[in-house]
Amino acid sequence: MPKPDATIAPEALRASALTDDVSFLLARANAIALAAGNAALAAHGLKVRAYSVLVLTSGDARPSQRELAEFLRLDPSQVVSLVDELQSRGLVERQPDPADRRANVVVATEAGRALVVTARESAHAAEERVHAELSASERTTLATLLRTLAFPAE
Amino acid sequence: MPKPDATIAPEALRASALTDDVSFLLARANAIALAAGNAALAAHGLKVRAYSVLVLTSGDARPSQRELAEFLRLDPSQVVSLVDELQSRGLVERQPDPADRRANVVVATEAGRALVVTARESAHAAEERVHAELSASERTTLATLLRTLAFPAE
DNA sequence: TATTGTTATACTCTATAACTATA
DNA sequence: TATAGTTATAGAGTATAACAATA
Numbered sequence: 001m002p003k004p005d006a007t008i009a010p011e012a013l014r015a016s017a018l019t020d021d022v023s024f025l026l027a028r029a030n031a032i033a034l035a036a037g038n039a040a041l042a043a044h045g046l047k048v049r050a051y052s053v054l055v056l057t058s059g060d061a062r063p064s065q066r067e068l069a070e071f072l073r074l075d076p077s078q079v080v081s082l083v084d085e086l087q088s089r090g091l092v093e094r095q096p097d098p099a100d101r102r103a104n105v106v107v108a109t110e111a112g113r114a115l116v117v118t119a120r121e122s123a124h125a126a127e128e129r130v131h132a133e134l135s136a137s138e139r140t141t142l143a144t145l146l147r148t149l150a151f152p153a154e
Numbered sequence: 155m156p157k158p159d160a161t162i163a164p165e166a167l168r169a170s171a172l173t174d175d176v177s178f179l180l181a182r183a184n185a186i187a188l189a190a191g192n193a194a195l196a197a198h199g200l201k202v203r204a205y206s207v208l209v210l211t212s213g214d215a216r217p218s219q220r221e222l223a224e225f226l227r228l229d230p231s232q233v234v235s236l237v238d239e240l241q242s243r244g245l246v247e248r249q250p251d252p253a254d255r256r257a258n259v260v261v262a263t264e265a266g267r268a269l270v271v272t273a274r275e276s277a278h279a280a281e282e283r284v285h286a287e288l289s290a291s292e293r294t295t296l297a298t299l300l301r302t303l304a305f306p307a308e
Numbered sequence: 309t310a311t312t313g314t315t316a317t318a319c320t321c322t323a324t325a326a327c328t329a330t331a
Numbered sequence: 332t333a334t335a336g337t338t339a340t341a342g343a344g345t346a347t348a349a350c351a352a353t354a
Contacts, residue, residue, distance in 0.1 A: 010217065010221040010224055010225055012215040012216075012217065012221065013210055013215050013217055013221060013222075013225045014305065015215070016209065016210055016213055016215060017209050017213065018206060018209055018210065019301065019305075020297065021281070022187075022281065022285065022293060022296060022297050022300065023184075023187040023188070023191055023202070023277075023281055023284075024206065025297060025300035025301055025303075025304045026180065026183055026184045026187050026300060027184055027187075027188065027202070028226075028227060028304035028305075029180055029300050029303040029304040030177075030180045030181055030184040031227045032227075032303065032304065032306075033176075033177040033180055033181075033303070034177070034181065037177055048177070048181070049321095052172060052178065055170065055171050055172055056167055056170055056172065059170055059171065061166040061167050061169070061170060062166075063164065063166065063167055064335075064336095065335075065336065066334085066335060066336080067164040067166070067167060068167075070164055071164055071167045072182075073182060073185045073186075074322085075322065075323060075324090076335075076336070076337085077322090077323085077324090077336085077337075077338080077339095078321080078322070078323095079336090080336070080337060080338085097335095100330080100331075100334090100335080101329080101330060101331085101335095102328095102329065102330045102331065102334065102335040102336070103330095103334090103335055103336080104335080104336070123177075127175070127176065127177055130177075130303065130306075131176065131303065132306075133302050133303075133306060133307065134299065134302060134303070138299055138302075139176060141295065141299065142176060142296070142299045142300075143174060143176050143179060145288065145292055145295065145296045145299075146176065146179035146180060146183050146296075147173065147179055148287050148288055148292075149179075149183040149186065149187070149284065149285065149287075149288070150179045150182035150183040150186065151168065151173075151182075152186075152284075152286075152287060153287060203344095218312080218313095219312075219313065220311085220312060220313080228344095228345085229345065229346060229347090230312075230313070230314085231313090231314075231315080231316095231345090231346085231347090232344080232345070232346095233313090234313070234314060234315085248313095251312095254311090254312080254353080254354075255312095255352080255353060255354085256311065256312040256313070256352065256353045256354065257311090257312055257313080257353095258312080258313070
């Protein structure tokens, strides 16, 4: 008899209608991946949300808060506190957008970029554990299919 | 220039590192599917959570609250209020488990089963819209891959 | 001793409206 | 008029510990 575990589901329900429901599978897989990601990033004082902001602001994109909100599907007010938190830790800074003085461009600081590098290792290690049962090509296929759902045309 | 929409993401960020991150894609796809599901089920006075409980208790599985919690990855205390709510609406009932008098078996009532039938149509229609860009075989592949992540061996 | 369901509680997350400054 | 960011607030979701009944 298997030890009770967060990822173990009762046998009797495995045959239920929900097991064929992509939305349900999406929810359960996401819950597992999110828990693993948060656990792995805790060592860096981050959660997936904050980590995602750090990744997005470490590149050349120079996103506004509004763009971060849309991309991460967060309310703009949630981005405020997320950026507040990261800024208070010296990991990102708000820069005025020269093209639109209403907008803030959020950019990672040197410290933020450094943290992303080490945090990414932990995040990838956690993802590796979660995806251990999938082959490399299966992961590629999964990513492609999920991208279609995550970024629908129009 | 595209109208701002909840599912539209800023172009500049589409090239970011996160777009290759399966966990991120999982989170975003799930957020979109969950929003669509909740919107579709609202007409029946349900959300995905309650709908899922109704589906799981409409079959022959006769799950306990503990089993529902594990399968849906909810805290047992969340299942209490979920079942309370459905029971107060006459959609499910708690039955004593003859094999274990500590446990409640949750079963959908006739009304609950009837509601599932109509609610399922709305849920499937919503899922159809969300998955419109995927072919039938792609959906099957996606379901198979997600099932591996959602129900890891051991 | 351990587990099921329950309650209470606190914490996080999410959603909304209103405000300001800019466009 | 409309939009970006902010603030305040309320609501929903999540997590924890403690308890009674039962195993």
